[in-house]
Amino acid sequence: MAIILFYRDGYKLVETPYLGMEHQSAIAYGNEYKTGYAGTDFSGIGQTWDYIIIHETAHEWWGNNITTKDIADMWVHEGFGSYAEALYVECTSNNATAIRYLNAQKKKVKNDLPVVGPCDVNCEGSGDMYAKGSLMLHTIRNIIADDDVWFSIIKGLQKDFALQTVTTSQIENYMSKKSGKDLSKVFEQYLRYKDLPVFEYRVKSETPFAIEYRWRADVDGFDMPVKATIGIGVREFIYPTTQWQTIEMPNLSQKNFKVAEDLFFIKIKEVKE
Numbered sequence: 001m002a003i004i005l006f007y008r009d010g011y012k013l014v015e016t017p018y019l020g021m022e023h024q025s026a027i028a029y030g031n032e033y034k035t036g037y038a039g040t041d042f043s044g045i046g047q048t049w050d051y052i053i054i055h056e057t058a059h060e061w062w063g064n065n066i067t068t069k070d071i072a073d074m075w076v077h078e079g080f081g082s083y084a085e086a087l088y089v090e091c092t093s094n095n096a097t098a099i100r101y102l103n104a105q106k107k108k109v110k111n112d113l114p115v116v117g118p119c120d121v122n123c124e125g126s127g128d129m130y131a132k133g134s135l136m137l138h139t140i141r142n143i144i145a146d147d148d149v150w151f152s153i154i155k156g157l158q159k160d161f162a163l164q165t166v167t168t169s170q171i172e173n174y175m176s177k178k179s180g181k182d183l184s185k186v187f188e189q190y191l192r193y194k195d196l197p198v199f200e201y202r203v204k205s206e207t208p209f210a211i212e213y214r215w216r217a218d219v220d221g222f223d224m225p226v227k228a229t230i231g232i233g234v235r236e237f238i239y240p241t242t243q244w245q246t247i248e249m250p251n252l253s254q255k256n257f258k259v260a261e262d263l264f265f266i267k268i269k270e271v272k273e
């Protein structure tokens with residue numbers, strides 16, 4: 001397979017009086033060589049690097065090498081671009097720090113409108129395409145739970161769609177096929193509805209500790225797996241559906257039952273009756 005990537009076209013940073021913007025072969029750069037975003041640190045980890053260089057450079061892959069056909073699907077540029085920031089942290093620091101960086105992106109998410117906009121009318125989706133797009137990818141990585149597969153998908157997207165225009169559906173189908181997991185309901189909820197899926201639970205018994213749990217989501221039959229602490233030091237997958245299920249955790253009490261919110265971008269709600 002011939003790999004023809006963006007860099008045959010060149011890569012330059014051009015100083016500008018405004019903050020930054022991706023452009024093929026010449027990125028507008030105005031961060032004044034400061035760390036973070038014009039000197040502001042919103043990273044949650046202590047930002048020691050130049051945000052504009054990393055984010056805008058990510059667009060050489062997500063935006064220039066792969067470009068969406070319709071700006072309704074621009075999360076492919078901005079979601080993967082924002083996720084690339086976390087990969088930079090993972091490469092230069094470690095996975096735990098990258099997870100903290102991703103979790104700090106949560107405060108930017110508004111859940112105001114769907115991430116994907118209406119097609120064919122020159123309309124972007126919500127500004128959540130950045131942080132929520134990134135956190136959806138983080139969530140999907142943890143559903144796949146196999147980093148070899150995950151990184152083969154990230155690299156595969158760049159090779160198999162190089163220098164093409166794509167749709168959200170193509171990206172969705174590719175990631176489901178390559179991971180061997182049907183991610184369609186996950187994409188549907190995170191990209192086409194404004195709200196996050198809600199993990200609802202109610203305590204069924206204090207001793208032994210048992211709960212009932214289910215998803216409340218817009219997508220029919222939403223059944224995303226999540227990890228939860230279901231025993232002392234045991235964090236494993238559970239498989240909620242939209243129907244109530246029961247799990248007994250005799251070694252736990254309510255205070256140490258935790259769904260892995262650091263790995264899955266969801267809401268959690270205790271239902272009291």
Ligand SMILES: [Zn+2]
Nearest residue numbers: 055059078081
């Ligand atoms: Zn961007």
